[in-house]
Amino acid sequence: MSHETVYAIASGKGGVGKTTTTVNLGTVLAQAGERVAIVDTDLGMANLAGFVSLTPDATTLHDVLAGDVSIEDATYRLADNIVAVPSGTDLDEYAKTSPEGLREAVSELRSTYDYVFLDVGAGVSHETVLPLGLADSVVVISTPEPAAVQDSQKTVELTERAGGDIAGLVITRTHPGSDISYDEIADRLDIPLLGTVPDDPTSRESVCAGTPLVVYDPQSPASDSYRRLAADLSGIEIPTPSSEEETAKSAESTETADSSDPTEPATEPEPETDEQEAAHDDVSSAITEAESEH
Numbered sequence: 665m666s667h668e669t670v671y672a673i674a675s676g677k678g679g680v681g682k683t684t685t686t687v688n689l690g691t692v693l694a695q696a697g698e699r700v701a702i703v704d705t706d707l708g709m710a711n712l713a714g715f716v717s718l719t720p721d722a723t724t725l726h727d728v729l730a731g732d733v734s735i736e737d738a739t740y741r742l743a744d745n746i747v748a749v750p751s752g753t754d755l756d757e758y759a760k761t762s763p764e765g766l767r768e769a770v771s772e773l774r775s776t777y778d779y780v781f782l783d784v785g786a787g788v789s790h791e792t793v794l795p796l797g798l799a800d801s802v803v804v805i806s807t808p809e810p811a812a813v814q815d816s817q818k819t820v821e822l823t824e825r826a827g828g829d830i831a832g833l834v835i836t837r838t839h840p841g842s843d844i845s846y847d848e849i850a851d852r853l854d855i856p857l858l859g860t861v862p863d864d865p866t867s868r869e870s871v872c873a874g875t876p877l878v879v880y881d882p883q884s885p886a887s888d889s890y891r892r893l894a895a896d897l898s899g900i901e902i903p904t905p906s907s908e909e910e911t912a913k914s915a916e917s918t919e920t921a922d923s924s925d926p927t928e929p930a931t932e933p934e935p936e937t938d939e940q941e942a943a944h945d946d947v948s949s950a951i952t953e954a955e956s957e958h
């Protein structure tokens with residue numbers, strides 16, 4: 665089945681779950697054997713810092729957008745089938761970047777990976793609008809709070825101005841039993857409701873552990889939501905992990921077997937694997953190792 669390749673994960677308001685969604689959607693698809701790149705286009709904010717430990721002079725998207733290196737030089741392997749392109753934090757380096765360089769970078773990634781997720785900064789700026797227009801499809805992220813919903817309207821308008829297409833809305837941090845109508849929120853924004861992700865304390869724990877939630881606690885309700893969302897966007901059947909499977913959460917203190925260094929720039933993405941369970945183990949160990957290097 666054909667699918668969109670480049671997704672922008674965007675929101676009007678900050679802190680609503682864009683990075684969490686980017687990392688977890690990417691990880692689910694990588695576990696399913698798809699080649700995935702996740703890119704932090706929120707320049708200067710280092711949103712992926714919890715998942716990729718970088719030395720101060722590491723190559724980042726800043727260097728790519730300054731025209732110094734190609735995007736492949738700024739990719740870091742997270743696990744089987746998934747690489748991350750982090751943004752740097754140095755503001756002097758940031759000042760040298762040109763968001764326009766993102767065009768070529770995204771086009772290069774498009775030719776190498778099955779899925780590219782752009783984690784877009786909140787607010788209104790050139791570096792926010794550009795990825796909305798470069799993506800095949802924009803996923804708008806909002807919490808149910810009125811202020812966040814109102815700011816989502818801005819993302820919808822910006823996407824239209826940038827000539828981008830909206831896939832729909834994901835409402836994060838929902839509470840079971842709440843009488844809020846999520847369909848009504850989507851209707852108000854005039855975009856389809858793609859799904860909801862419940863408020864889940866393990867989501868924050870997983871960030872502290874530097875591990876995607878779908879690896880840290882695959883049985884959690886929010887992990888379920890991310891698997892469903894990935895299945896809906898991709899058309900791929902995503903299996904529910906068995907409850908006996910060891911998770912990063914249950915094995916937090918266990919030594920990991922993968923000795924590869926996730927801070928080394930990736931060369932080519934790993935070949936596809938049919939062994940979803942094996943890939944899953946690899947995701948856990950590679951990222952747990954990233955955490956231990958912090």
Ligand SMILES: Nc1ncnc2c1ncn2[C@@H]1O[C@H](COP(=O)(O)OP(=O)(O)OP(=O)(O)O)[C@@H](O)[C@H]1O
Pocket residue numbers: 675677678679680681682683684685706711786836837861862863864865867868869871886
């Ligand atoms: N479903 C959830 N349940 C509980 N906490 C969550 C959930 N999703 C995300 N969070 C937490 O909310 C905080 C913000 O999430 P995240 O960093 O993904 O948002 P963001 O939109 O990317 O933020 P920014 O605009 O700063 O880049 C994090 O601490 C994260 O762990």
